[in-house]
Amino acid sequence: MKRRTFTSSILALSAAPLLAHQASTSPAAAAEISGPPLMGGSITDVPGIKIGHHTLTRRPTGCTVILCEDGAVGGVDVRGSAPGTRETDLLDPTNAVQQVQAILLSGGSAYGLEAATGVMRYLEERKLGFKLRAGVVPIVPAAILFDLGVGDFTIRPDAEAGYQACLAAASGPVAEGNVGAGAGATVGKMFCSAFAMKGGIGTASHRVPGTDIVVGAIVAVNAVGDICHPETRQILAGARREEGQGFRDTMAAIMGGYRVVTSTGSNTTIGAVATNVPFNKAEMNKIAQMAHDGFARSINPVHTMSDGDTIFALSTGKASSVRADVSAIGAIAATVMAQAVARAVIQAESLTGHQLPALRDYVKG
DSSP states (O other), X not given: OXXXXXXXXXXXXXXXXXXXXXXXXXXXXXXXXXXXXXOOOOGGGSTTOEEEEEEETTTTEEEEEEEEEEEEEEEEEEOSSXXXXXXXXXXXXXXXXXXXXXXXXXXXXXXXXXXXXHHHHHXXXXXXXXXXXXXEEOOOOEEEOOOTTSSOTTOOOOHHHHHHHHHTOBSSOOOOBSSGGGTTOEEOOTTOGGGOEXXXXXXXXXXXXXXXXXXXEEEEEOOSSEEEOTTTXXXXXXXXXXXXXXXXXXXXXHHTTOXXXXXXXXXXXXXXXXXXXXXXXXXXXXXXXHHHHHHXXXXXXXXXXXXXXEEEEEEOOOSTTOXXXXXXXXXXXXXXXXXHHHHHHHHOOOBGXXXXXXXXXXXXX
8 A cells, every 4th residue: 555645746746657558558648737736735634533544455445434533523415316325314413413433435335334333343442432321332424435346246345344444544644546445436437437547535635824724635536527637627537538548528528419328326426524623513514515516626527316426524623712614614625625536536546457547647649
């Protein structure tokens, strides 16, 4: 598993590895990526947040846990029409539970929800959860993505995978790309998976100058649509042309009346945003809602019938003396999420055995 590296330029990160695949893909020169550098940082820059991945490399698939062991106020917003979730009702402001101890993002479709049981076991062993006379009930909302079309269908994240992700959780730099819930993620599937590219895990963060406020995001990108640079809208990864070179530009094809073949239920982008600013559940649900604008800036099309796009929002409240405007934090969350989506495909690596090229070794024809 590779640790993420920080770079000053999106081009510097991606251009060199493109050359390794050039001979087998196209004699054309590697296309330059335009636009400002992407954000660095990670969601673990938010005090009180740890991230742990567990990757099942045999398929590949995996899960990612967002640990907030001191508790965090949570919210959620589910878009698209093919979601797979657990415990999201508890995040409704009208319901009683006020804090969560973890969020799980998992591959494996509905089977992957089992990994949340392992997260609960980890937390129960440490007596973290909703307090009862006889013990605790850890609150672990979860969301899954569909990656069963990549590799052995029978290999899915289970309770042990969730437990191992917790053991790996740390507050330091976060691995990106082909790890955890992003291990089997793919993008650009509107024209069927044969023309798809590799997705993955991405993260980013922003510190508001002159304040103690931090906003971070993490996302597993497994979209039907293409992934774009959030500033220039240049396609970074997406549906390839029939000859296997270059991008179709999914939205341009749709607008032109191209007869597309959808791959129902084989997608979904899932993630979370977090801040150290204190907010209540209603406010966190609003921030989760606004964070979906980040998906819209970097994924096109998004929130389709074949996606179950879900974003969780967490407030650790560690900046207890700070009062911030919920709309401003939601707007920052959307910007950071858009950056994290783009980072996911920048950091992804190809799965040659599954004929899934990645941005870093794919040459536009």
